[in-house]
Amino acid sequence: MLSEALQHVEGPHVALAVTHTENQTDVPGATVLTSGHPIPDERGLKAGRQIVSLLSEACEHDQVIALISGGGSALIPAPVSGLTLSDKIRVNEALLSSGLGIVQINLIRQQLSQLKGGGFLRHSAPAPVTAYILSDVIRDDLRAVASGPTVSPIGSHADARRTCIENGLWHELPKAVRAYLEHSIPNQSHAVQATNHLIGSNRISLQAAHGCASRSFDAEIVSDALTGNVDDAAEQILQATRSVTVDRPKALLFGGETTVRLRGSGWGGRNQELALRLAYMTQEQKIPGNWVFLSGGTDGRDGPTTAAGAIVDAGTVCRICNAGEDPVALLSNNDSHSALSLAGDLLQTGATGTNVADIQIMLLVP
Secondary structure, three states: OHHHOOOOOOOOOOOEEEEEEEHHHOOOOOEEEEOOOOOHHHHHHHHHHHHHHHHHHHHHHOOEEEEEEOOOOHHOOOOOOOOOOHHHHHHHHHHOOOOOOOHHHHHHHHHOOOOOOHHHHHHOOOOOOEEEOOOOOOOOOOOOOOHHHOOOOOOOHHHHHHHHHHHOOOHOHHHHHHHHHHOOOOOOOOOOOOEEEEEEOHHHHHHHHHHOOOOOOOEEEEEEEEEEEEEHHHHOOOHHHOOOHHHHHHHHEEEEEEEEOOOOOOOOOHHHHHHHHHHHOOOOOOOOOOOEEEEEEOOOOOOOOOEEHHHHHHHHHHHHHHHOOOOOHHOOOHHHHHHHHHHHEEEEOOOOOOOEEEEEEEEEEO
């Protein structure tokens, strides 16, 4: 994003990018920093301080251009006064294992940050801000993309506190975070409003995939809002697949972002678990014809692994069993990465540099 933007910037400027290690590259005329994702780290804390410092130097004669994509919530932790990086890490870990959707997660994150939920604008004022945004959020609620640094917050302290309590997270939060959320603060108006442009989304990627698949398959976008628990998502995909008459090659496309409720100590991500779960379910609910199923993250990373997701078929479960492991036990331990590695079914793309949530593709032939 920054490399392209700098091709259109004339005159003196200062450019700074923060990304994760896999995307690190030199950008002439810019400083590129790396940070931890999905768990914030000390590098991200320093990057957040550098951004705050840079924005505070802007004046009304400057133009601030913000390039925002999903992942920014973890990449740039900038805790409010009284909270530490350790507090933020513990909150993030609790949220990522909670099964909450991204809007609920980022509602909570916003309340604890100097930059999220419009905080970017407070630090850049009085300079005007223009933001170009790649959305990894289904239905493209810009308040939730990277926790909305250039838009209004999703909710208030009270909303965040209530969400934590209702979902059994309150006592998993650090004491300092609970104390901070227990004190309501007035909504903070911004001295400057941003002009926000959506330049990429999951739906746009789905349409591109549909165009490609249509060259060889009868292609259909079944859903552009595949969300919720991976168990339910796998069932939804399986039912859509079983309802199709496979009289010619067909491609069923889905887009969205599912969630996993962590119960075990295994390694994996939502796309890997979704793919493995669907492969296991087909042992009893047979799919007509020959099939192959892909579930992948568009950024090339699924959870804390190097895989983007997985590509499974009717032989996946047998390959795991033949390797001497029990796929049911691995699933119960949230160890989809190990299972799919044994099956040879991991999808390895490397970092793509673009995050617009997840895509699932079911290919069927007679």
